[in-house]
Amino acid sequence: MRTVRNVHSRTVQAPANAVGALLDRLGGDPDPLFPTPAWHPMRFDRPLEVGAVGDHGLGPYQVAVHEPGRRIRFDFLPGPHGDATGYHEFTVRPLGPDRCRVEHVLECRHGLARRLVWHLAIRAGHDTVVEEVLDNIERAATGRLGAPVRWSPRVRLLNRLLWDRPTAVALPESARLARGAFPRTDFQDAWQLPLRPGMPAEPEAWEGVLRGAPFPVVGREGGEILLGKDAGHLDFRASVLVADGHVTLGTVVRTHHRGGRLYLALVRRVHPFMARTVLRRTHRRLALAAPGAGERWAARPPAGR
Template sequence: MRPVRDVHTRTVQAPAATVGALLDRLAGDDDPLFPVPVWPAMRFDRPLGVGATGGHGFVRYRVTAYEPGRRVRFDFPEGGHHAVEVTPLDAGSCRVTHVLEGRLRGAKRVAWSLAVYWMHATVVEEILDNVERAATGTVRAPVRRSRWVRLLHRLLWERPVAVPVPPAARLARTAFARTDFQDAWQLPLPPGMPGDPAAWKGVLRGAFPEKGRTTTEDGGELLLGQDARHLDFRASLLVESPAVGADGRTVGHGGRVTLSTVVRTHHTGGRLYFAVVRRVHPVLARAMLRRTHRRLALAAPSAGEREPAARSPRAGYRHRTRP
């Protein structure tokens, strides 16, 4: 079976040393190249270097070669590899090349042709956009996501996981002296996402009518609520991030956003009403959090846009691929 080989190149009007220094920060907390938060971050179990194991999203690999400022190669567990290399052209320009090679059989070959290739090609071109942007301050011809890639992106976006109401969600935990129901759903907060809970109000859009709605904010937590004759309802948005930059966006990894719900019923009618509502509540809560999470990620500046650049000459690129 003919191997898969995919090659992307970009000529960047910046010295190889400048671009190589960006490559050395790949997968770090201040990674200026991988297109986060729109795509899952590249992360390893240790700093970038031979032996580091990790990947991005569901793709796993291991660093098997690393020449600082010049080249890094990642090998897949099932065979094959991908690599990034910086090649000097002259004193003020260089070429960046990404190569993927491997052998795929059966279902993996079909998945590559139908879906994985299209997402892979887009991610690589967005990495090259970030190389060019971070090194020069501009991108001559940024990649555009196709309709097919946008659909795959929507379908594969990370789904919230159930967690206990976090200890840091103090407003939710102290909303009622007695709680008849509580749940919480959580998603990671990649670098570049808003760290201000007010930016996440869209999660609860339409959940509460304006009349009678209460809003409370405490640090990284926003609490919205509604009191009625049959039950009282509170929804908490807690944004936890390692650090927030001057632009109000998260930096580093390890942050998370949590949507918590607490309910207090008043009588048998309220308990019967909520017995029905609680069947659909988790589905709606997950959908609202996931939709807003993706919307904010798509609106956030990419890694290269968060990196200050000192120069802004023009740059060009080309892409060739062999399936």
């Protein structure tokens, strides 16, 4: 076992108490610092305090030290990949009345295999996320940012590979257009993803989930859009529902005769893969196009900060 140590720091032209107040909003609502929706949000099981457990997609940690406005230390907890011994922490140190230094330190003990994963894959993503947090601190505290961090090809690949994967769910009760599309259905399914902070909650933004497919919009109601097409062998409807902090892609099909049932028997073998793929692709595309945490914070009126 060897210790991995990773340090990032930045001098910010703002008072330490102002920067510390921003740091205390990590994982909150709103969180002006963690770079969502491009990355998995930092979430805790309670307000930021000693004992709170959270993660940002790569394993759990617990708040071990919280000195409001000055320091937050997170100790790693056992996760799906085994025990992790170490911590990561943010500190704010004043350098005068109008200047401070923000530092992030990660220390973790890894065996050979985990060290290789760290150096070959995880480190690039970690470095980018931490630098984006520092970018957001600078933007929120000073109202300006010189040169934001740029994603390398490796980081783009890592972001794509780590992106949320849809889960199978029952067709929601609130998908009323899909549920009422046909008097009977021969097939239905639904796939769902959570909306990350800052992602569009208007169903119209998700209308392109079947981009490239010739399915017109046949209905709109509340947070649901229904697309579909009728054919001689079967009728097809796709429901895009944005509700309760999730986006759900549902499908309902009605066949007309034996040929339609045979066609459905073949298509349903590849349909789940295609549905998951188009939903995940659209989810990532909209997230990367949405304003980041720092931009959303800057756009808020002062009274809402």
